[in-house]
Amino acid sequence: MKNNYQTNTYYKYCPNVYLAKCPERHEKGEKIVVTTKYGKEYECIVFNKIGQTTGFFYYSIVRADGFNVQEWARRKAESYAKWSENATKKSNAYFVESEKDKDFLSLGEPIKVGHHSEKRHRKAIEDQLNNTGKAVEFSDKAEYFADKSENWEKRTDVINLSMPESIEYFKNKLDSDTEYHEGLKSGKYPREHSFSLPYAKKAVNEAQKNYNLAVKLWGDGK
Secondary structure, X not given: OOOXXXXXXXXXXXXXXXXXXXXXXXXXXXXXXXXXXXXOEEEEEEEXXXXXXXOEEEEEEEEOOOOOHHHHHHHHHHHHHHHHHHHXXXXXXXXXXXXXXXXXXXXXXXXXXXXXXXXXXXXXXXXXXHHHHHHHHHHHHHHHHHHHHHHHHOOOOOOXXXXXXXXXHHHHHHHHHHHHHHHHHHOOOOOOOOOHHHHHHHHHHHHHHHHHHHHHHHOOOO
């Protein structure tokens, strides 16, 4: 009996990769709707069948709208850049406010207790301190957000196993790591320390593992 009442959901397969967990069989290239645990629905394109359990089929998928980790990073970078810009504007505005009584306070006159100017004098000092503090606070926020934006910007070209492009990426990495490992063994490359060879071999094994996973997820099966 088919579980037609069930929806397609996301299933964590490995780091960065979520499969579609489906109660029905689907074909490569088919578009399906997958629902998150929060109830959001996304149209996705089916790639390969990765596994099957009683009542469920598991498929590698990508978002039909092209949204991926690179687009996520780009949006985050843009958001932080906007927040940095807004914080800078606020910092500048508070700085301008802190300067409004600059000429009067620069005279360095003491507060005349009991004089009609006492209240205004104290208010001018208080405003300057508060506005200067706010200017510094938002300047720090602007710098923090700018750093965040820069860090996310660096991730806009990241390729991981959640993307079909990972096949070519990990194939190139495997070739590069293998060449370096062989070069260490032959003496082409110097061994900088006693662990150079084991570390290089570990890198080859990791690249091979990722390449195999990429092919399983996104390869054409030929």
